[in-house]
């Protein structure tokens with residue numbers, strides 16, 4: 105049985121949802137920041153990050169790789185796309201979110217942690233916040249007329265859902281992003297999403 109190591113609400117939530125969508129037999133192991141840095145865990149996962157997926161002797165990190173692996177292991181669920189162009193679209197949006205949006209959120213959250221002690225931190229948040237808002241506008245435009253980011257449900261969707269939740273927790277203005285907020289509402293009603301959220305945060309909505 106696969107094991108997913110996660111931090112509640114972190115990027116690992118995307119893999120958690122993908123496991124639910126795949127109806128895969130799996131075990132979700134909730135971690136803490138300290139537990140990730142324990143010597144036993146560092147021996148498995150020297151980067152001390154989630155998601156970490158364990159499949160027998162195979163240990164895999166990096167959200168995009170973990171999501172891709174899950175889509176490949178459960179091809180009947182069709183979470184990657186059928187034809188090369190659909191699969192490329194899935195990777196296009198995953199790459200955009202992982203390298204641009206996720207990275208920008210990381211700086212916002214790091215600056216917010218400094219905000220109380222460092223007067224410059226607050227000033228440095230605004231440009232990154234504007235950049236994130238621009239990325240979200242791009243995602244919103246892509247979702248116009250589509251229920252899912254690429255047009256069909258894929259592993260890009262749970263990643264987008266995590267990015268949406270981070271936007272809410274980072275107080276990014278979401279006004280006017282009606283396609284994105286409608287997408288998030290649909291995701292909150294999805295049984296797989298609800299199961300993963302319930303396991304991670306005890307949220308039933």
Ligand SMILES: N[C@@H](CCC(=O)N[C@@H](CS)C(=O)NCC(=O)O)C(=O)O
Pocket residue numbers: 111114115116136137140152153154155165166167168202
């Ligand atoms: N490039 C990695 C980044 C993973 C990452 O930064 N994960 C964060 C949570 S979203 C983490 O594990 N942080 C460790 C910690 O906060 O202690 C990926 O895309 O999976």
